[in-house]
Amino acid sequence: MASSEDQSLPERPKGEEIGAPSKNALKKAAKDKEKADKAAKRQEQERLEKEKVEASDTSKHLYGKLAEGILDPTKQKAHAITALRDLDEGLENKEVTVRARVHNARVQSAKLAFLDLRQRTENIQAVIAEGGENGISRQMVKWCGGLNKESIVLVTGLVKKPKEPINSATISNLELHVESCFVVAEGPLQLPMQVKDAMHPPPTGDEAETEDQVDSQGVPVVSLNVRLNNRVLSLRTPTDQAIFQINGAICELFREYLLKQQFQELQTPKIAGAATEGGSGVFEINYFNTPAFLTQSPQFYKQMAIAGDMERVFEIGPVFRAENSNTARHLTEFTGLDFEMEIHNTWEEIIDFAESLLIFIFNGLRERCKYWMEVIQREYPEAGNFKIPKGRAPRIRFADGIKMLNEAGIDASLDEDISTTNEKSLGRIILQKYQTDFYFLTHYPTAARPFYTHLDPSTPSLTHSYDAFMRGQEIVSGAQRIHDPAMLMQRMRGMEPPLDPDSEGFKHYVNAFRMGCAPHGGGGFGLNRITMLWLGLGNIRQATLFPRDPGRKAP
Numbered sequence: 134m135a136s137s138e139d140q141s142l143p144e145r146p147k148g149e150e151i152g153a154p155s156k157n158a159l160k161k162a163a164k165d166k167e168k169a170d171k172a173a174k175r176q177e178q179e180r181l182e183k184e185k186v187e188a189s190d191t192s193k194h195l196y197g198k199l200a201e202g203i204l205d206p207t208k209q210k211a212h213a214i215t216a217l218r219d220l221d222e223g224l225e226n227k228e229v230t231v232r233a234r235v236h237n238a239r240v241q242s243a244k245l246a247f248l249d250l251r252q253r254t255e256n257i258q259a260v261i262a263e264g265g266e267n268g269i270s271r272q273m274v275k276w277c278g279g280l281n282k283e284s285i286v287l288v289t290g291l292v293k294k295p296k297e298p299i300n301s302a303t304i305s306n307l308e309l310h311v312e313s314c315f316v317v318a319e320g321p322l323q324l325p326m327q328v329k330d331a332m333h334p335p336p337t338g339d340e341a342e343t344e345d346q347v348d349s350q351g352v353p354v355v356s357l358n359v360r361l362n363n364r365v366l367s368l369r370t371p372t373d374q375a376i377f378q379i380n381g382a383i384c385e386l387f388r389e390y391l392l393k394q395q396f397q398e399l400q401t402p403k404i405a406g407a408a409t410e411g412g413s414g415v416f417e418i419n420y421f422n423t424p425a426f427l428t429q430s431p432q433f434y435k436q437m438a439i440a441g442d443m444e445r446v447f448e449i450g451p452v453f454r455a456e457n458s459n460t461a462r463h464l465t466e467f468t469g470l471d472f473e474m475e476i477h478n479t480w481e482e483i484i485d486f487a488e489s490l491l492i493f494i495f496n497g498l499r500e501r502c503k504y505w506m507e508v509i510q511r512e513y514p515e516a517g518n519f520k521i522p523k524g525r526a527p528r529i530r531f532a533d534g535i536k537m538l539n540e541a542g543i544d545a546s547l548d549e550d551i552s553t554t555n556e557k558s559l560g561r562i563i564l565q566k567y568q569t570d571f572y573f574l575t576h577y578p579t580a581a582r583p584f585y586t587h588l589d590p591s592t593p594s595l596t597h598s599y600d601a602f603m604r605g606q607e608i609v610s611g612a613q614r615i616h617d618p619a620m621l622m623q624r625m626r627g628m629e630p631p632l633d634p635d636s637e638g639f640k641h642y643v644n645a646f647r648m649g650c651a652p653h654g655g656g657g658f659g660l661n662r663i664t665m666l667w668l669g670l671g672n673i674r675q676a677t678l679f680p681r682d683p684g685r686k687a688p
Contacts, residue, residue, distance in 0.1 A: 192270040195313040196277065199287070202317040212289055217255040220292060220307055230289040231257075231309070232317065234369070236329065238280045243271050246278030249302065250288065250309070251328075254371040254508045258299045259288060259309040267312050277311065283320030283328065283369075289313045303371075325363050331355045332370050334512050337671045357672060364679060364688055375508040376676060379498065380664050382505075384449055386497040387470050387658070390490050396445040396472065401434035403427055403451060407638025416455045416465075427453035430657055432585070433642045435473035436614055440650040447472040452657075457683045460553070461672045462606060462662060466681040473614075473655035480587065480597040480613035483654040484573060487601060487609060488526055491571070495521055498667065509668055516668040519603070520570045527563060527572040531581075531595075534574050537562050550581040553606075560605015575599045584624045584632060587613035587654070597654070603666040611656025618646040 204211055212230035220229070236251035244263040249256055261277040263269050280286065290309040298305040335357040336346045346354045360367035367373055405426045408415040416427040431448050438446045452469035476482050499517065509516045538545040538559055545555050563572050576589060577598045589595040598612035615621045621643060625632040634643045664676035674680040679688060
């Protein structure tokens with residue numbers, strides 16, 4: 134007989150066991166299985182279709198992505214690489230292999246696609262057409278037309294003349310008819326900036342340095358700040374490629390001339406135990422838990438080398454200036470080109486040498502860098518349009534330069550250095566008067582030069598010093614140096630604030646002259662500024678690979 138508890142339980146539906154799924158759950162499971170079966174069937178159909186398409190792809194061995202970017206000799210034939218720059222009409226109907234970046238890719242139709250291939254300063258159109266001797270497939274046409282921009286590809290093809298010149302390519306009289314195309318390195322789907330948009334001069338002005346703009350045709354123009362933040366991409370533009378060829382050529386010409394003149398190259402330290410040259414504008418660093426400083430220039434070491442009887446020395450190396458100058462011509466780190474030499478007869482031997490050195494560099498750039506100048510002139514038509522005097526460059530005393538400014542209604546003082554604005558104004562006055570962009574100012578006032586600058590014996594308020602200018606901006610600063618230890622110490626103690634010749638930062642330098650040193654002098658050039666002014670660029674950062682300024686220490 135059932136208990137009262139059993140009688141109170143609800144009656145279970147017939148056929149339903151404890152723990153068995155409900156009818157709804159069973160229906161849902163059946164639907165899910167049906168969906169899974171359909172998906173599996175669809176995937177299988179797609180796989181079969183893909184295999185069928187691949188089986189019918191007669192040119193699948195002619196394109197694709199290379200494993201680790203290297204040809205597999207068992208599958209692909211190796212070819213000698215031809216530079217785009219070396220393509221000419223003499224190669225018409227001949228097969229060449231190029232390695233270049235995809236500047237642009239587009240599919241014209243199922244049977245036709247185009248690639249715009251770019252290599253450093255040149256670009257050429259490549260045509261991928263169905264059929265031909267190699268049996269180019271539609272699959273290959275579609276694949277090539279869908280390549281990501283900035284991918285590096287290895288392309289083999291026939292050099293042909295197009296029916297009409299291709300105005301969008303620097304190599305406008307030729308095109309490549311593609312026979313094979315392999316990806317060496319794939320570009321991303323999205324780029325932080327388009328290389329083609331950086332192939333125009335950046336906007337100028339303070340706001341323009343940080344904000345993108347559009348030109349009169351509505352074409353995007355990338356700001357300088359965006360270019361520098363994406364330096365690897367901006368360096369791929371033809372203009373940037375050429376700018377740094379000019380940079381390198383200036384160093385090469387500088388070194389070549391000095392070596393021919395029996396100068397010895399130095400490599401001086403960039404870490405000093407004390408702030409020197411007056412103590413301002415110096416970066417302090419932690420050197421094994423003691424303070425140390427990045428050198429402002431190799432000046433002391435050049436002079437100590439002269440005291441060591443090296444007679445003529447030079448150096449190409451980094452220079453550090455901890456100056457909070459956010460201008461278009463200042464950096465906190467730049468490349469300095471420095472020289473120092475003994476003086477035999479007169480201090481003006483130094484100016485003579487600096488002038489002959491610069492003229493050698495200017496002429497060398499014109500003779501050896503014609504191609505790179507032509508590339509830069511695509512964006513900067515006046516690049517290299519730099520007026521050099523036929524005879525000796527004008528040498529204008531500082532006081533006469535101030536007088537020229539005053540006569541033009543510009544306020545300038547004899548008691549202080551010329552401001553940047555006034556330097557540019559004086560450059561325009563001198564260009565109009567002497568028909569030259571290259572000149573010297575000499576005999577700067579004592580207050581405007583470092584303590585080691587030799588005074589003018591006839592006028593102690595002036596110095597045996599000079600600056601060289603390009604387009605109204607300083608590129609070289611130099612002078613005769615004090616070699617007499619008593620005079621040097623007197624000058625140091627007379628500075629404001631006074632400098633102690635026996636302090637840690639100066640004692641080794643001063644001791645060099647106590648041991649006897651020949652009269653000497655020299656100069657320091659700013660590589661990046663020379664490049665900027667020679668090419669007529671708007672900002673020194675354009676002439677600096679990875680610039681450093683008060684607001685930028687990366688990349």
